[in-house]
Amino acid sequence: MRRAVVESIGHYLPERVVENSEFEATLDTNDAWIRSRTGIERRHFAAEGETTSDMGIKAAQAALANAGCSVEDVDAIILATSTADLTFPSAATMVQHGLGMNHGFAFDVQAVCAGFLFALNTANSMIASGQASRILVIGAETFSKLMDWTDRGTCVLFGDGAGAMLIAAQEDETSDRGILATTLRSDGRYKDILYVDGGVSMQTTGHLRMQGKEVFRHAVEKLSNTALEAIEAAGLTTDDVDWIVPHQANKRILEGMSKRLKVPMDRVVMTVNNHGNTSAASIPLAMAVAAQDKRIKQGDIVVTGAIGGGLAWGTAVIRW
Incomplete structure (x- = not known):
């Protein structure tokens, strides 16, 4: 069996750290209110002129360095983002150029916060089919560019950053490492609970709009259900x-998943306190931190899932 195995992971966070207290000067909010409702303490914001592709390049370079691998060994780049630098071309091709990669192919995937899962599933299929042997899967976002800074219910939640996973084909039948199962779902009926009120048809970037309570309700239920489906499909419990x-x-979504899956919180990786919601970047960022501090080790079973606007959601089960 040809299976996609995680070779390495890397990440990048912008230098600017924004503590909750910074919002107190302009919003009717405070650190205690934000922490108690979200678990967020701080987040990173991109510098002036720092783009999604800039961050994607740095995360990809970190993943390549961690693997001891050259960009010449990479066949493709798939970048998950909702905040590409331009309407077109894709941010992925900009990352490709920034890495000095003149071969292979690169493209973006847009599934908002679930984007990394959709990109990973696509990369996994390409490797399984033999279309590619090594792929950089990147999640990168500058959500600070979409915020309505007068809306305290959304602008305190999001941050910027990038994470990159290098996956490669393995045909060793004695090994059970790799991506074991994935589940993807979407349902366009729920567009109005999480969206951006801008776009090409409106000739404006727009701002993020969210019905927080509705998103929370769907998140816990849908992420738990697809996680159980994927775990079962992998032949695991x-x-x-x-x-x-x-x-x-x-944080409350993470706690809700922990309860529904009956997996204790000490086995749930949480970085939202330091990163905020970085949309498609959040999963590879969290994985990179957990791999860096040696929590995630080779052979571990890792279940990862996300839900975003669309609604779109999904889960992957990986033996690291």
């Missing part, structure tokens, strides 16, 4: 799971 790495949107 929740007792086999070493780590859950959910989309880092809100």
Whole structure:
């Protein structure tokens, strides 16, 4: 069996750190209110002129360095983002150029916060089919560019950053490492609970709009259900799971998933306190942090899931 195996992971966070207290000067909010409702303490914002592709390049370079691998060994780049530098061309081709990669192919995937899962599933299929042997899968976002700074219900939630995973084909039948199962779902009926009120048809970037309570309700239920489906499809049970790495949107969503899956919080990777919600970047960022501090180790069963605007959601089960 030809299977996609995680070779390495890397990440990048902008230098500017924004503590909750910074919002107190302009909004009717405070650090205690934000922490109690979201678990967020701080987030990173891109510098003036720093783009999604800039961050994607740095995360990709980190992943390549961690693998001891050259860009010449990479066949493709798939970049998940809702905040590409331009309407077109894709941010992925800009990352390709920034890495000095003149071969292969690169393209973007847009599924908002679930984007990294959709990109990973696409990359996995390409490797399984033999279309590519090594792919950089990147999540990168500058959500600070979409914020309405007068809306305290949304602007305190999001941050910027990028994470990159290098996956490669393995045909060793004695190894059970790699992406074991994935589940993807979407339902356009729920567009109005999480969207941006701009776009090409309106000739404006627009701002993010969200019905927080509705998103929370759907998130816990849908992420838990697809996680159970994927775990079963991999021939495993929740007792086999070493780590859950959910989309880092809100501490209460993570706690809700932990309860529904009956997996204790000490086996749930949480970085939302330091990163905020970085949309498609949140999963690879959280994985990179957990791999860097040696929590996630080779052979561990890792379950990761995300939900975003669309609604679109999904889960992947990986033996690291």
